[in-house]
Each structure stands twice: as structure tokens, then as C-alpha cells.
Amino acid sequence: MNQPPNGFWAQAAADPDRTVLTAPDGEQWSAGRLHADVNRMVHGLRAAGLREGDAFAVVLPNGVELLTAYLAASQAGFYLVPVNHHLVGPEIAWIVADSGARVLIAHERFADAATAADEAGLPASHRYGVGAVPGSRPYADLLDGHPAGPPEGRTLGWVMNYTSGTTGRPRGIRRPLPGKRPEETYLGGFLGIFGIRPFDDNVHLVCSPLYHTAVLQFAGAALHIGHPLVLMDGWAPEEMLRLIDAHRCTHTHMVPTQFHRLLALPEEVRARYDVSSMRHAIHGAAPCPDHVKRAMIDWWGSCVEEYYAASEGGGAFATAEDWLKKPGTVGKAWPISELAVFDDDGNRLPAGELGTVYMKMSTGGFSYHKDETKTRKNRIGDFFTVGDLGVLDADGYLFLRDRKIDMIIAGGVNIYPAEIESALLTHPAVADAAAFGIPHADRGEEVKAVVEPAEGHAPSDALAAAILAHCEERLAGYKRPRSLDFITAMPRDPNGKLYKRRLREPYWEGFERPL
Numbered sequence: 001m002n003q004p005p006n007g008f009w010a011q012a013a014a015d016p017d018r019t020v021l022t023a024p025d026g027e028q029w030s031a032g033r034l035h036a037d038v039n040r041m042v043h044g045l046r047a048a049g050l051r052e053g054d055a056f057a058v059v060l061p062n063g064v065e066l067l068t069a070y071l072a073a074s075q076a077g078f079y080l081v082p083v084n085h086h087l088v089g090p091e092i093a094w095i096v097a098d099s100g101a102r103v104l105i106a107h108e109r110f111a112d113a114a115t116a117a118d119e120a121g122l123p124a125s126h127r128y129g130v131g132a133v134p135g136s137r138p139y140a141d142l143l144d145g146h147p148a149g150p151p152e153g154r155t156l157g158w159v160m161n162y163t164s165g166t167t168g169r170p171r172g173i174r175r176p177l178p179g180k181r182p183e184e185t186y187l188g189g190f191l192g193i194f195g196i197r198p199f200d201d202n203v204h205l206v207c208s209p210l211y212h213t214a215v216l217q218f219a220g221a222a223l224h225i226g227h228p229l230v231l232m233d234g235w236a237p238e239e240m241l242r243l244i245d246a247h248r249c250t251h252t253h254m255v256p257t258q259f260h261r262l263l264a265l266p267e268e269v270r271a272r273y274d275v276s277s278m279r280h281a282i283h284g285a286a287p288c289p290d291h292v293k294r295a296m297i298d299w300w301g302s303c304v305e306e307y308y309a310a311s312e313g314g315g316a317f318a319t320a321e322d323w324l325k326k327p328g329t330v331g332k333a334w335p336i337s338e339l340a341v342f343d344d345d346g347n348r349l350p351a352g353e354l355g356t357v358y359m360k361m362s363t364g365g366f367s368y369h370k371d372e373t374k375t376r377k378n379r380i381g382d383f384f385t386v387g388d389l390g391v392l393d394a395d396g397y398l399f400l401r402d403r404k405i406d407m408i409i410a411g412g413v414n415i416y417p418a419e420i421e422s423a424l425l426t427h428p429a430v431a432d433a434a435a436f437g438i439p440h441a442d443r444g445e446e447v448k449a450v451v452e453p454a455e456g457h458a459p460s461d462a463l464a465a466a467i468l469a470h471c472e473e474r475l476a477g478y479k480r481p482r483s484l485d486f487i488t489a490m491p492r493d494p495n496g497k498l499y500k501r502r503l504r505e506p507y508w509e510g511f512e513r514p515l
Helices: 008-014 031-047 064-076 089-099 112-119 213-224 237-247 256-263 290-303 320-325 372-376 417-424 461-472 500-508
Strands: 019-022 028-030 055-059 079-082 104-107 127-130 204-206 229-231 251-254 280-283 304-309 315-318 337-342 355-361 388-392 398-403 408-410 413-415 430-440 444-453 483-486
Touching: 008 031, 008 064, 019 031, 028 031, 031 064, 055 064, 055 089, 064 079, 064 104, 064 213, 079 089, 089 112, 104 112, 112 127, 204 213, 204 237, 213 229, 213 251, 237 256, 251 256, 256 280, 256 290, 256 430, 280 290, 290 304, 290 320, 304 320, 315 337, 337 388, 398 417, 408 430, 408 444, 417 430, 417 444, 417 461, 430 500, 444 461, 461 483
Parallel strands: 019 229, 055 079, 055 104, 104 127, 204 229, 204 251, 251 280, 280 304, 444 483
Antiparallel strands: 019 028, 304 315, 337 355, 355 388, 388 398, 408 413, 430 444
């Protein structure tokens, strides 16, 4: 079967016995079984009063329930709101209330979800718990007693992701519903950007949380073009290698932190597993140090590919060959996207000049839910920005410098933390690192490094001095960290995004940051 029917639902009807999902506990799900639960959920949500255009929220780990919710929303014209389960009660409550979610499905592992439902004012009749969730009805109540057949009036719905909220309140990214039947839109086309084709013996490994925009988009697109999913619930480097070997996985979405920790495995552990089935190990979400990228290409080969994008849309893509030809690039614009670099006055800059990176999509726009000011802000015409600084070269390849908000200005000189962090990570005692500006009486800011020590290395003044000396050999004087602190664990979300604000804020108490 070379060209599958369009979309999961048509494929499930055509071949209900095909395995489409391996859950984290190893249980395998057929297309027909998953399809039946998806249909039951649509009927259950409609019985709870949801109509086209309504939203429902989930606080769930990687598992069958989250994918059932995704597929149900996608064929019923609902908005699915996946909530980061690492958030605390008030943060979850904000998203549930702001999104207008009429139903909440939560897992018993995330106790704050019950508190959040109370704070958001959601009635107990519209809360469902996977496991024992106080104040919620059993998840089975949402499905049981409802027909397994397709619902009437099927129409395409969307996911409404909330921005990460590294500054201020997170906002939902809402796209207008197209008003089409699901089969009228090719839902797997996103993976075509990366050269991933329907069926073709592909198996997609989900190794990061599905509440993340890209992770769910990759997994959903894979399902829609006939690729079975293998789910991880919690990432561990050796377990990832084992699953790739056992299931002959061919593509996955990764972040650089995962690369760094895979490379830290002993050579005998790495050699124990066959990863030759991998065709596309696509990474994004955070900068990848050059030495880490080269080491992964040396190990995994040309499957190591990179993209740059935002939850709002738009993006660039670089194959391994692109990156080796132009080290440091995040690639050229997707066929459905356009990239541009503008200065602070809104003038489009020519190739080679540093400015703020803007993107636009040819597939439609978006708005921030209930926030017209933010929707209009940071736009130039149809282009939008998330605040990254970069350069486009003469061939259209994008090179990122840093987040504008993270740039350090010391004595009027711009310093880019990503370069410093890359140098720090080349030291064998460094598992993770961050660099940022702290107050300085004369220069405005000076460079501070914070380091998570690698296993087997204890924090000490001697180790700090050794790491700073290591930087002296690799960075110009004005870029070098002037001091270094240690931290037990870097504040990253499971997708690799660093909450640098949490590190920086204590150093700025009582000061006004000049950026």
C-alpha cells in the first residue's frame, strides 16, 4: 500500500487490524480499536454539550487518552487545548479558564489539575479523570455507552496550544476552523517538508511530551499518513536507543538536550543498540552547539536534521548536508513559509545583516486568544516575530544569533549567550549550562554562567575556576563569564526550552535591567 487513504479515520476504516500505536507500557493498539474510542469520545463530548468551535482541555501524559482526544477534536470541529502537566494549579486554571474549555480530562498523576478545575469554575459534571482524580468523573464515563461508529456532521478541528509563558501570561494560539470535512485537507503534508513520505515502512517515535506544539504536530501528521507511533512517557537516553532498535523506528522529533545526554552514555552502551533504521532525527526548540551536532552526525549519520519554527507558524529546515556545508545554519524557509530579517525601525535588511527574524505562512494566519494587542504586536504586514535575532545569507540560509530578550549588553557591546553556552558545554564536567547578563555598575551588564555539573563532578571553587579557564581558551575577553555558579538541575521544560528568566531574576532584584 503506497498511498494511504487521507487521514487516520479513512485508514482505520480500510484496515482496522493494522497496529497504529504502541503505548508506553508496550500495549499495542489497532487502528479499529483506537478509531472506536475516538468516535465514542466525540459522542461523549457532544453529550456534554460541546458544539463546533468549542474547546476542551487535557492534562495528560503521553498515552492513548491524549491521542484519542487529539483525533476526536480533529474530526468534530473542536479545539483541543493540551496543557503542560508540569504547570502548577493556578497556571493550569488560567489556561482552562482563558481557553473557555468546557470539559477537562486529567490524569491522576497531576494532582494540581483538580485544584485548577476548581479555580477555573468548571462544574464537576464536566471533569473526567484517568485514574482517581478527586472531584472528577471516571474517564470511562466519557466513552462508555456511546456508539463506536463515526459521528454525524464531521468537520475539521484544530489544536489550540498556549505559548510557553516565559514572560507574562501564556496565550492561546487560535486558528480559524476551515469548515471542511477532515478528508478534504491533507493532514500529513507537514512531514513532507522534511522528506517523510506516507507509509514506506516508517515508524515514528514520540520521545517528548505531546502537549508541546511540534511533538503533537509530528505525531499527528505521522498517524495521518500511515505511520505507527511508539510512545515514550518520560525520556531516558538508553531506553530511547532500545525502542529505536526494537521497533525499527525511522523518524522522531528531538531537542539538543537529548543529544547531549545520548552522547554522554558510555561507548559500550551506545554500541549495544542498532539505530541504523533512523531516517530523520529532526531537532529544534533550542540552539544546538556545533560540537554536539557534529558528534551526532558522526554517530547517527545524515538523518540528523534541524528545523526552526514557532508555535505560531513558519519555519526553516536544514538537512545534515546543509549544515555541514554551512555550519550553524538552521536552514532555508519551508515551501509554505517565508523568512525575512528587519531592523528595529521596520526596514527589511539585506543578506548578511543582523536583525530580528520574521516569518509568515502561506497557509493562513492566527490570533492570540482574547489578546488583540499581542496579536497586532511584533508584526510587520503579514510577517510576525517571536523575538529571535539572526542573519540570512545570500543563499537564503538562516543563522540565529540569540533571543533578543536574552542578549547581553556590556559597555555598549552586544554579547550572544548561545555562543558562550556552546563553549561551556565542551567542558567534560558540564552537563548543562546557561549564560546571561547580571548588573554591573560601569558596563551595565556582565556575563554570568550557571552550570549543571555532569555526573561524577561535584561543585567546587576549583571546578568553577577550571571551567572559567576553559572559556578563556575559547572566547574573546568581552564574552567570557566573569563568575560561575552551580545548580543541581537546569530549569528546562521537557522539550529542552530553558526558562532563563528564572535563573536571571534573582540577580536583578533591586535593579532595572537595561534591555
